[in-house]
Amino acid sequence: MTTLALIGLPGAGKSTVGRQLARRLQVPFVDSDAVIEDRIGCTIREFFEREGEEAFRDLEEAVLDELTQGPPCVLSTGGGAVLRPLNRQRLRARGRVFYLRSTPEELYRRLRHDRTRPLLQVADPLQRLRDLYAVRDPLYRETAHYVIETGRPTVATLVNMILMQL
Ligand code: S3P
Numbered sequence: 001m002t003t004l005a006l007i008g009l010p011g012a013g014k015s016t017v018g019r020q021l022a023r024r025l026q027v028p029f030v031d032s033d034a035v036i037e038d039r040i041g042c043t044i045r046e047f048f049e050r051e052g053e054e055a056f057r058d059l060e061e062a063v064l065d066e067l068t069q070g071p072p073c074v075l076s077t078g079g080g081a082v083l084r085p086l087n088r089q090r091l092r093a094r095g096r097v098f099y100l101r102s103t104p105e106e107l108y109r110r111l112r113h114d115r116t117r118p119l120l121q122v123a124d125p126l127q128r129l130r131d132l133y134a135v136r137d138p139l140y141r142e143t144a145h146y147v148i149e150t151g152r153p154t155v156a157t158l159v160n161m162i163l164m165q166l
Contacts, residue, residue, distance in 0.1 A: 001027060003068060003095035004162070005075045007082055007140050009132055010117050011107040012100040013150055013158065014076040020159045022074035031076045035063050044078075048118040061087055068094040079132070080119075082139040092143050098162055099144035101137070104129035106151060 006014040022029035040047050068090050081087050108126040122128050146165050
């Protein structure tokens, strides 16, 4: 088996779906954001505030480079992973990539009380999600081997949809 990477905007379900998918496949589940937090010893939100977004992207690129060369796993990536061309290239070349697509409105419904996502701590998070979607949806599509529509199905159904593509 090769590494299965999940990409998509914050709130798309990458960690939830990823955990169940890994359990079904009996491979490790790895969350790149959790690996980064382990290394920096604080939350990503704190790191963003202290060091800025570019420092976070550098770290994210290094961690994704390592993880995509490690043992096969289900890899949940941060929503901004596709912003760097090298990440897009590596994710696509080193595994199978699934884009969990949701509309900004659906993501907003799921995340409106979330305080952990630095990019959404703004006056109008829905507009921010719409802006992020406009920039990133083409990048997710370019990186992914498969697009999984997350609107209605349950997590178990989404996992089955991914398993059917393998
Ligand atoms: C980010 C998404 C976050 C995290 C960081 C930046 C983004 O991950 O990597 O806060 O740019 O969309 P999730 O997609 O798991 O929220």
